[in-house]
Amino acid sequence: MNINYPKVGLKIGLEVHQQLDTETKLFCSCKPKLFKEESEITFLRRLRPTQSELGQIDPAAFFEFQKGVKILYEANRETSCLVEMDEEPPHDLNREAVEIALTAALMMNAKSVDEIHVMRKTVIDGSNTTGFQRTCVIALDGELDIEGKKVPIQHVSLEEDAARKMVKKDSVIRYRIDRLGIPLIEVTTAPVIYSPQEAEKTALAIGRVMRATRKVRRGLGTIRQDLNISIRDGALTEIKGVQQLELVSKAVEYEVQRQLGLLKIKAELKKRGVTEKIIKDEFVDVTPIFKQTKCRVIQKAVSQNQLVLAVKLPMFAGLLKMELAPGMRLGMEMADIARFWGRVGGIFHTDELPAYGVTVKETEDLKKLVKAEPQDAVVFVADSVENANDAIEVVTQRAREAVMGVPEETRAANLDGTTRYMRPRPGAARMYPETDVPPIQLSEDHVENLRACLPELPEQKMKRLTKEYGLNLKLVRQILNSQYTDLFEALAQETKVSPTVIAVALTETMKALRRDGIEVEKVSDEQLKELFHLVDAGETAKEAISDSITWLSKNENATAKEAVKSLGLTMISQEELEKIIDDLIRENRSLIEERKEGAFGPLMGMVMKRTRGRVKVESVSETLKRKLKDLV
Numbered sequence: 001m002n003i004n005y006p007k008v009g010l011k012i013g014l015e016v017h018q019q020l021d022t023e024t025k026l027f028c029s030c031k032p033k034l035f036k037e038e039s040e041i042t043f044l045r046r047l048r049p050t051q052s053e054l055g056q057i058d059p060a061a062f063f064e065f066q067k068g069v070k071i072l073y074e075a076n077r078e079t080s081c082l083v084e085m086d087e088e089p090p091h092d093l094n095r096e097a098v099e100i101a102l103t104a105a106l107m108m109n110a111k112s113v114d115e116i117h118v119m120r121k122t123v124i125d126g127s128n129t130t131g132f133q134r135t136c137v138i139a140l141d142g143e144l145d146i147e148g149k150k151v152p153i154q155h156v157s158l159e160e161d162a163a164r165k166m167v168k169k170d171s172v173i174r175y176r177i178d179r180l181g182i183p184l185i186e187v188t189t190a191p192v193i194y195s196p197q198e199a200e201k202t203a204l205a206i207g208r209v210m211r212a213t214r215k216v217r218r219g220l221g222t223i224r225q226d227l228n229i230s231i232r233d234g235a236l237t238e239i240k241g242v243q244q245l246e247l248v249s250k251a252v253e254y255e256v257q258r259q260l261g262l263l264k265i266k267a268e269l270k271k272r273g274v275t276e277k278i279i280k281d282e283f284v285d286v287t288p289i290f291k292q293t294k295c296r297v298i299q300k301a302v303s304q305n306q307l308v309l310a311v312k313l314p315m316f317a318g319l320l321k322m323e324l325a326p327g328m329r330l331g332m333e334m335a336d337i338a339r340f341w342g343r344v345g346g347i348f349h350t351d352e353l354p355a356y357g358v359t360v361k362e363t364e365d366l367k368k369l370v371k372a373e374p375q376d377a378v379v380f381v382a383d384s385v386e387n388a389n390d391a392i393e394v395v396t397q398r399a400r401e402a403v404m405g406v407p408e409e410t411r412a413a414n415l416d417g418t419t420r421y422m423r424p425r426p427g428a429a430r431m432y433p434e435t436d437v438p439p440i441q442l443s444e445d446h447v448e449n450l451r452a453c454l455p456e457l458p459e460q461k462m463k464r465l466t467k468e469y470g471l472n473l474k475l476v477r478q479i480l481n482s483q484y485t486d487l488f489e490a491l492a493q494e495t496k497v498s499p500t501v502i503a504v505a506l507t508e509t510m511k512a513l514r515r516d517g518i519e520v521e522k523v524s525d526e527q528l529k530e531l532f533h534l535v536d537a538g539e540t541a542k543e544a545i546s547d548s549i550t551w552l553s554k555n556e557n558a559t560a561k562e563a564v565k566s567l568g569l570t571m572i573s574q575e576e577l578e579k580i581i582d583d584l585i586r587e588n589r590s591l592i593e594e595r596k597e598g599a600f601g602p603l604m605g606m607v608m609k610r611t612r613g614r615v616k617v618e619s620v621s622e623t624l625k626r627k628l629k630d631l632v
Contacts, residue, residue, distance in 0.1 A: 001253075001257055003253075003256055003257070003260070005194060005195045005196075005256070006194060008231045008232055008256065008260065009230075009231050009232030009233075010194055010195065010229070010230075010231050010252075010256060011191045011192075011193070011194065011229070011230050011231075012191060012193035012194070012198075012199045012227060012228065012229050012252060013188070013189055013190060013191035013192075013193070013227075013228040014187075014188070014189045014193065014199060014202055014203055014206070014225060014226075014227060014228075015186060015187070015188045015189075015225070015226040015227075015228070016186070016187045016203055016206045016207065016210075016223070016224075016225050016226075017184050017185070017186050017223065017224050017225075017226070018184065018185050018187075018207070018210045018216050018217075018222065018223045019032075019161060019182050019183065019184055019216065019217040019222040019223070020097050020100050020101070020182075020183040020184065020185055020215055020216055020217065021215050021216055021217045022094060022096045022097050022100070022183050022215070023096060024094060024096075025083075025084075025094070025160070025181035025182055025183065026093065026094045026097055026134070026158070026159075026160045026181050026182070026183040027083055027090035027091050027092075027093065027094070027134065027160065027181055027437070028081050028083040028084070028090070028091050028181060029081075029091070030078070030079055030080055030081050030083075030084070030181065031078055031079055032079075032181075032182040032183070032217075033079060033178070034079070034164070034176075034178045034179060035076045035078065035079055035176075035178050037076070039074035039075060039076060039176070040075065040076045040077055041074070041075040041076065041077070041080075041085075042072060042073065042074050042075075043072075043073050043085065044070055044071070044072050044073075044172075045070070045071050045073065045129065046069070046070045046071065069126065069168075069171050069172065069173055070171060070172050070173070071126035071172070071173050071174075071175055072172055072173070072174045072175070073085070073129060073163070073174075073175050073176075073177050074166070074174060074175070074176045074177070075176070075177050075178065076178070079177075079178035080177045080178060080180070083181065084129060084177045084180045084181055085129060085177070086129040086130045089436040090134065090434075090436050090437055092437065092438065093116065093118060093136070093158075093437055093440055094183060095440075097158055097183035098116065098138065098158065098440065099450070100183075100185070100213055100215040100216075101138045101139075101156060101157075101158045101183075101185045102138055102139065102442070102447070102450060103213050103215075103450055103454060103455070104156065104185055104187070104209055104210050104213050105138055105139035105142060105153075105156035106139070106447070106450060106451050106454055107209050107212065107213070107454055107455070107457060108142040108143065108144055108153050108156065108187070108206075108209055109142045109143050109144075109153075110139035110140060110141060110142025110153055110155075110156050111139055111140055111141050111142070112138065112139045112442050112447045113137055113138065113139060113140065113442065114441065114442060115439045115440065115441050115442065116136050116137070116138065116158075116439055116440040116441075116442065117136060117137075117433065117434075117439045118134050118135070118136045118433075118434040118437040118439075119134070119135055119136060119431050119432065119433055119434055120132040120133070120134060120135075120431070120432050120433070120434045121133045121134075121135055121159075121430055121431050122426075122430040122431075122432075123162070123430075125423075126163070126165075126173050126175055127162035127163050127165065127175065127180075128160075128162055128163065128180065129163070129177060129180065133159060133160060133162065134159060134160050134434055134437070135157055135158070135159035135160075135186070136157060136158050136159070137155050137156075137157050138155075138156050138157060138158050139155065139156045140154070140155050140156075141153070141154075142156065144202070144205050144206065144209070146198065146201055146202050146205055147201065149198075151189055151190070151192060151193065151202055151205075152189065152190040152192060153187060153188070153189055153190075154188045154189065154190050155188050156185065156186070156187050156188075157185070157186040157188070158183060158184070158185060158186075159183075159184050159186055160180065160181045160182070160183065160184065161179050161180065161181065161182040161183070161184045162179065162180060163175040163176060163177045163178075163179060163180040164176040164177075164178065164179045171343070182217075185210060185216075187206050187210070189202060189206075191228060191230075195252075196248070196249035196250070196252035196253045196256075197249055199227065199248050199249060199252050200245065200246070200248040200249040203225050203245050203248045204245055204481050205458070207223065207245060207481070208458040208480050208481065209457075209458060211480075211483065211485060212455045212456060212457065212458055212461065213455055214455065214486060218483045219483075219521045220243065220519075220521040221243065223243070223245075224240075224241050224242060224243050225242040225243075225245070225248055226238060226239065226240050226241070226242070227239040227242065227248070227251060227252060227255070229252060229255045229256070229259075231256055231259050231260070233263055233405065233406075234259040234260075234262075234263065234405070234406040235259070235405070235406040235407060235408045235409075236408050236425070237255060237259070237406070237408065237409060237410075237411060238409075238410045238411070238425060239251055239255060239410075239411050239412075239413055239419055240410060240411070240412050240413065240422060241412055241413045242413040242417075243413070243415075245481070247413070247415075247416075247417045250416075250417030251413055251417045251419065253325075253417075254325040254326065254328070254417055254418055254419065255325075255411075255419065257324065257325035257326075258324040258325045258328055258419075259406045260324075261322065261323070261324030261325060261328075262324060262330070262402065262405060262406045263405055263406065264322075265319050265322060265330060265402055266402065266403065266404070266405040266406075268319065269315065269316075269319070269402065269403050270403075272315040272375070273315070274314065274315045274316075274403055275403065276400045276403050276404070278314050278315075279313060279314065279396055279399050279400050279403070280396070281311070281393060281396055282311065282312070283309050283310065283311050283389065283392050283393075284309070284310050284311070284312075284369060284370045285307055285308070285309060286308050286309070286310045286366055286369050286370065286380060287302060287307045287308045289308070289362055289365045289366055289369060290302060290308050290362060290382075293357065293358065293359075293362060294357040294359070295356050295357030295358050296357060297345065297346075297356070297382060298348075298357075298358070298382045299357075300382075301382035301383060302382070306382060306383055306384050306385075306388070307382070307383075307384075307385060307388060308380055308381070308382045308388075309380060309381055309382075309383075309388040309389065309391075309392050310366060310369075310370050310378055310379065310380035310381075310392075311370070311378070311379055311380070311392050311395065311396055312370045312371065312372045312376050312377075312378055313376060313377045313378070313379060313395075313396070313399050314375075314376050315375050315376060316376065316377035316399065317350070317351065317374065317375050317376055317377050318351060318377075319351070319377070319402075320334070320349045320351040320352075320377050320379075321351040321352055325418065326418065327416070327418045328418055328419070330402060331347070331349050331351060331352065332420075333398065333421060334347060334349075334379065334394075334395045334398050334399075335347045336420050336421035337394045337395070337398050337421050338381060338391035338392075338394055338395055339391075340421065340422075340423070341390055341391065341393075341394040342381070342383070342387050342388070342389075342390040342391025342392070342393075342394060343383075343387045343390070343391075344381050344383045344387050344388065344391045345383075346381075347379055347380070347381050347391065347395065348379070348380050348381070348382075349377055349378065349379045349380075350363060350366070350367065350372070350377050350378045350379075351377055366378055366380065379392065379395050380392075381395075408424075408425045409421060409422070409423070409424055409425055410422045410423050410424065410425050410426070458480055461480065461485075462476050462477070462480060465479065465480075465489075469492055469499035469500075469503075470499065470500070471499060471500060471503055475500065475503045475504070475507065476503075478503070478507035478508070479503050479506065479507060482506060482507050482510070484506040484507070484510075484528075487506065487525050487528060487529070488502055488503055488506055490529070491528075491529065491532050494529075494533070495532055495533060495535075495536035496536055497532055497535050497536050497542070501542050502532065505532075505542075505545045505546075506528075509545060509546050509549070510549070512546075513546065513549060513550060513553075518549070518550050518553050519553050520549060520553055522552075522553045522556060523549055523552045523553050527552050527558075527559070527560050528549075528560075530559060530560035530561065531545065531548055531549070531552075531560035531563070531564075532545075533560075534560055534561065534564060538571060539561075539564065539570060539571060540564045540569050540570060540571055540614070541569075541571060541614060541615055541616050541617075542616075543608075543612075543617065544564060544567070544569040544614070547567055547569065547612075548560060548563040548564055548567065548569065551563040551566060551567055568612070568614070569612065569614055570614065571614055571615060571616075572611060572614045572615055574619070574623075577607075577611070577615055577619060577620065577623055578623060578627075580607060580610055580611065581603075581607055581620075581623055581624055581627055582627070584603060584606050584607060584610070585603070585627060585628075585631065588602075588603060588606075591603075592628070592631065597628055597629070599628065600624060600625065600628055603624060603628070604620065604621065604624060607620050607624060608620060
C-alpha cells in the first residue's frame with residue numbers, strides 16, 4: 001500500500017529500551033540473569049490500583065485491575081531477593097548503571113540533571129510485584145544527527161525491567177521475577193519523525209550509541225522499541241514492545257494503514273447515517289438458538305449452563321470484516337478488547353458467518369431474534385453471565401468509538417509487525433515520587449570527567465573499521481547495526497579468517513537464518529568464537545558456518561566442535577577431494593568432451609554439493625582446474 005506520509009500528517013516519537021550489562025540489579029545485589037531450572041520460591045498476589053496524591057486513579061491501572069486476575073510469582077535465591085518480592089525496601093540506586101546511562105546520554109549530547117530522583121510509575125498488570133516501576137531521569141535535551149537531520153532526544157532515563165510473563169491459566173498469571181530489577185536505559189525522542197524508514201534509522205542510531213558503551217546486554221528480549229504514532233484526524237497510539245529493529249518501520253506502516261482504515265469506516269458509517277446514539281446496550285439472550293449447535297465453542301459453553309449473549313450493531317454489516325491492515329480487522333479489534341475486559345475466549349459476528357460450525361439457519365434465526373435488518377451486524381459471545389455481559393458491553397463501546405474514528409489506546413506488537421489491543425492509554429496520575437531511595441547529586445566535575453573519556457562514537461568507528469579491515473561501507477553499517485560489533489573485532493584480530501567473511505557471517509548470514517525461523521540469538525559469542533577458530537585452524541570450511549550456527553541454535557550448551565562433527569562437516573583430505581573429483585569426471589565424460597574447459601562451472605557445483613562445506617572453495621577450484629586441463 002503506497003501512502004503519502006507527509007500528506008496524512010504522520011508523526012512518530014520513539015522510546016528505545018535497552019538492558020544494561022551491570023554486575024548487579026538496579027536496587028539490590030542480586031545477579032542480573034535469568035534462570036531456567038524449577039523455581040525455588042512461589043507466592044500468590046493480587047494487585048490493586050491506588051489513588052495518586054491528587055486523588056486520581058490511572059485508567060490503564062484500573063483496566064488491569066478489572067481483569068480480576070491473580071499473579072503467581074516464581075523466584076530462585078540467586079537472581080531474586082526480598083527487594084524483588086516487595087518484602088524489603090529497595091537499596092541505593094546502582095551507581096554502575098547510572099554511569100553507563102550517563103555515558104550514553106553524553107554521547108547523545110544530552111545535559112545531565114543536577115540531582116537524580118527516583119519516581120514510581122503505576123503498573124499493575126503483574127509485571128512488578130510492587131504495583132509500580134521505579135524510574136529516574138538521568139539527562140535531558142540531547143540530539144542525534146540522522147543523515148543530516150537533528151532529532152531531539154527529550155530525555156534519557158534509567159529504570160528497572162519488569163518480571164517475565166510465563167503463562168496464563170484461567171485467572172492466574174505466572175511471572176518469574178529473575179528479570180525484575182535488571183537496569184534498563186530508556187531513550188525518548190521528540191515526535192519529529194515523519195516516515196517509517198526514518199523511525200527505523202533513528203532506532204538504529206540510538207542502538208549504535210548504546211552498544212558503543214560496551215555495557216549493554218545482548219540477545220532476544222534485551223532491547224525493545226515503543227512507538228508513539230499519530231496521523232491527521234487519527235489518534236495518538238502507543239505501540240509497546242517491538243523487539244526487532246527491522247520491524248520498527250513495518251509496525252509504523254501497519255499502524256498508519258490501520259488508522260486510515262478506521263477513518264474509512266468512520267466515513268462509511270457517517271454515509272450510512274450511523275450515530276453513537278443508535279448503538280444501544282440492548283443485549284439479547286440467544287442461547288435457545290444454539291441448543292443443538294455443531295459449533296464446539298458454543299456447544300461447550302451451553303453444556304456448562306453458560307449463555308450466548310448477542311447485540312445488534314445497526315448499519316455495521318460488512319464493516320467488521322473490513323481489513324484495516326494485513327491481519328487486522330475491526331472485528332478482531334472488538335475480539336481483543338472483549339478478551340481483556342470480558343475475560344472471554346473471543347467473539348462471533350455475522351460478517352464471518354456461517355462458519356466455525358454455525359449454520360445458515362442458526363445465523364438467520366439469530367438475526368431474527370435480535371431484530372437485525374440486512375444492513376445490520378450482530379455480535380455474540382458464549383460464556384458466563386458476567387463475562388458475556390462485560391464482553392458485549394465493550395463491543396458496543398468499541399462500535400461507538402468506530403463512529404468517532406480512531407480511539408487513543410496502547411497496543412502490543414506482534415512478531416510480524418502487526419499489533420493487538422493491550423490497554424487504554426495511561427494518564428498523568430500514574431507517576432509519583434519514590435520515598436525509599438535517596439536522590440543522587442551529579443557534580444559538574446564528575447560529568448566532565450565522564451565526558452573527557454567517552455567511548456568511540458559510531459561515526460568514528462565506521463571510518464576506523466573501513467580503514468583497518470578493508471570492509472565496504474555496506475558491511476560496516478551492517479556490523480554497527482548488529483549486536484556483533486565487538487565480536488567481529490575480536491575475531492578479526494584473533495584469527496586469520498578474512499574480515500569480510502566474518503562480517504558477512506555475523507550480519508547477512510545471521511539475518512537470512514533469522515528470516516528462516518532459526519533462533520540465532522541462542523548461539524552464544526563463545527560458540528561463535530570457537531566456530532571461527534575451527535575455520536581458522538582448517539578443521540572446517542567457511543561454507544560450514546551457516547549449517548553449524550543452525551545446529552548450535554537447536555543444541556543449547558553444545559560446542560562448535562560437536563556441531564561440526566555431528567553434521568559431518570570436518571575437513572576432508574586432499575586425497576579424498578581428488579578421489580571425489582576423479583569420480584565426477586568419470587561420471588560426466590560426455591559433458592567434458594562436449595564443453596572442454598567450459599565444463600568447469602557445472603562440475604564445480606557438483607563437487608561443492610558432494611563435499612557440503614567440508615573443503616575450501618579455493619582448493620576445489622585449483623584441483624578441478626588442474627585435472628580438467630590435464631584431461632583436455
